[in-house]
Amino acid sequence: MDLTFTEPEEAFRAEARSWLEANVPRPALPSGDTREGFALHKEWERALFDAGWAVVSWPQEYGGRDASLIEWLIFEEEYYRAGAPQRVTQNGIFLLAPTLFELGTKEQQDRILRKMASGEETWCQGWSEPNAGSDLAGISSRAARDDANDGWRLSGQKTWTTRGAFCDRMFGLFRSDPEAERHRGLTYFLVDLHAEGVTVRPVERLDGDEGFAEVFLEDVFVPDRDVLGAVHEGWRVAMATTGSERGLTLRSPGRFLAAAERLVDLYRAHADDADPTVRDAVLRAWVDADAYRWQTFWTVTRLMDGGRTGPEASLVKIFWSELDVRLHETALRLLGPRAELVDGDDAVWMKGWQFSLSGPIYAGTNEIQRNVVAERVLGLPRR
C-alpha cells in the first residue's frame, strides 16, 4: 500500500479545494429532499458540471476529467471537507451510470450521460415494491410487449423511491416474462416519469422531508431503446448497480471524515461537561472514519493492480452505515437536552441522525449484507 500522493494528485487536490472554497453556496442550501431545495441543488449541479467537477472519473466526452480512482477519492474528501451540498444527482451518476458504462449501448450513453451529469435530467431508482424489499426478486410490476409500437407497456407500483417526486426519470426492474422463475424474466427499463400513465405520490420521511415517493404505472409506454441490457436479463444488469451502491461509489470516506471532524469540533465545544464514555464514543467515530479511509485506499490499490470489487462491497456498506449511526448518536449525546431542537445551528445533527438511521436499511439491509458476506466472502452455505 503506497500512501504517498503524487504531484499531479496533490495539484488535483489543490485545484478542487480552491474551486470549492470559492463556489460552495453560503449559507448552506435547504435540503435537496424538498421541492424548493431540489431546484436549488439542480442549479448547484449545473455549476459543478460547467466547471468539470460533477463526474470527475468519467470520460471527458461525457463531462468528466478521466480522473483516476485515487483522484476521485481526493475530490470526494475535498467536497465534503468544504461542506458542499448533497448530490441530488447521485442515484444517476453513482448507481445507474456504472451500469450504463458497462452494459448500455453507445446510443444510450450518448443520449443519457451528459444530461444526467449536468442535472438536466435527474434519476431515481425503481427497485422496491410494496411486497418486494429485501426480497427484490419478488417484484410483480409487469412489462407487456407492445410490438406495434416497438416497445413495452409497464404497469404496477414502485415505492420508497428517493426523490421520486422531483426526478425526471427512473431506472427499474419489471417482470417481462411472467412464466419464468423469480430471478429470470426480469427486464431493466429506463422510464420517463413525465410519460402518460405515471402517477407520483410524495411520501414524507422520518425527518419530515418529502424525500420518498410512490410511483404508480398504468400502461406506461417505454420504447425499446430504453431497455438497458438484454430483455429478461434484468437481474444480472441490476446486480451491477447494487454493487456500486454498496461499494465505493455511493458513500466514499470523504463524507464520514468530514462528519467526524465536525463531531470533534462539537466535542471540543462541550468537552467540559462531556462524560468519559462520550469522549470514547467521539474517538471511536473518528477512528472508524479514518479506518474507512485507509481500507478504501487499500482496496483501490488492489483494484489498480487489476483486482475487482465483489461481495466485499457488502462489508463496506455495513461499515459506513453503522459508523454513520454511531457518529450521529454521539453528537446527540453531546448536545444533551438541546439535541431535540430542529431549528438553529445544531439542528443538522438531529437531521443527520435521522438520515443516518436509513443507512442500515437502504441499498440492501445490513442483515442481507451480513448474509452476503457470510455466503459470498466467507463461503458459508446458503441453506
Add this chain to the structure above:
Amino acid sequence: MRDAVRSFLENECPPKVVRDAWTNDTGRSGLWPRLGEMGVLGVLAPEECGGLGGDFRDLVLLLEETGRAALPEPIVEHAAVAVPLLEGDRAPAAAAGGVTITVAPPSGLLPYGADADLVLVGDAFLEPRALSLRPHESVDGSRRPLAMTTPPNSISHAVTEQAALGVAAQLIGLTDRMLTMTVDYAKERHQFGVPIGSFQAVKHHLANVALALEFARPLVYRAAWSMAHGDNARFVHVGMAKARASEAALLAARAALQVHGALGYTTEYDLHLWMKRAWALAASWGDAAWHGDQVGRAILDGETTPEEQ
C-alpha cells in the same frame, strides 16, 4: 517473501508444534535458526549485519504470518524491537537467530523470558541472571513469562511503538486464522440435518468478525508506512492499529468459541491455542483502551507527542 514464510510455517509450524510448545522445556518451536536463515528475524537489520535492510512495511506482513501460525516465539520483541537497536557483532548473531532477545514491557513481564539469552531493559541489553526474576505461567502455555521484581521505570516511545505494531500485526494473523478455522468448522458441523454455517445467527457472528478484520488490517499497514517514513504522528497510527487489531482478535476469539460450541471449550481441540494467544497479545504492549487514550490525546486534545510512561 510473505508467501514463502506462510508456506514455511504451514509446513513446519502446524498446530502440533504450537501444542508441543506448551509442554516442552523451552515453550518454543525449535524453528528459530531456520527463521534466521530465511531472513525473518533480520528484516530490520542492515544488510552489512546480515539483515535484509527492510522496514516495517515488510516486517508486518511476516509478523501477520507468524500470528496466523500462532508461532510460539518472542519474535515481535526480538525482530521488531531488539534487532534494529543492536550494534557490533551481536547484530549478525541476532539476525541469524543465534541468540534470542526478549524485551521488558512496562508490566515487567518478560514473554518467553525463561529461554531468552538477553533482555532489553530500557536501553540496556542485560543477561537474565543480572535481573531479579520470578517465573510465572501464562494462560498461553508457551509464553512462560518471567516477572521482574522491579519493572523498568522508563520505556522509550520507539520501543513501545515497534512492539505494539508488531503485536498488532500478529493479532491480525490470529484473527484471520480463527475466522478461517471457524468458517471451516461451520461448514462441516451438522445439526438439525444442515451445516450450522447455514444458520443466520452463525453467519452474522462470522460476518462481524470479517468486518472487524477488514477495517483493522489497513490500519496496521498504514502504521507500518508511518514507521517506515518516520511520520511524526506514528504513535497515533500505531495506537489505532493496536487498538483495532486487539478488538478484532478478541471478537474473533469470542465468536470462534461460540460457533465451535463445547468442542471449542476443550483443550483437545486446537482453537484454544489461538484464542489464548489472542487474549495474551491483546493486552500486551498496551491494550485497546491504553492505545485509545493515546489516540484521544492526539485527536481530541491536539497533543503532538505520546504520553510519557
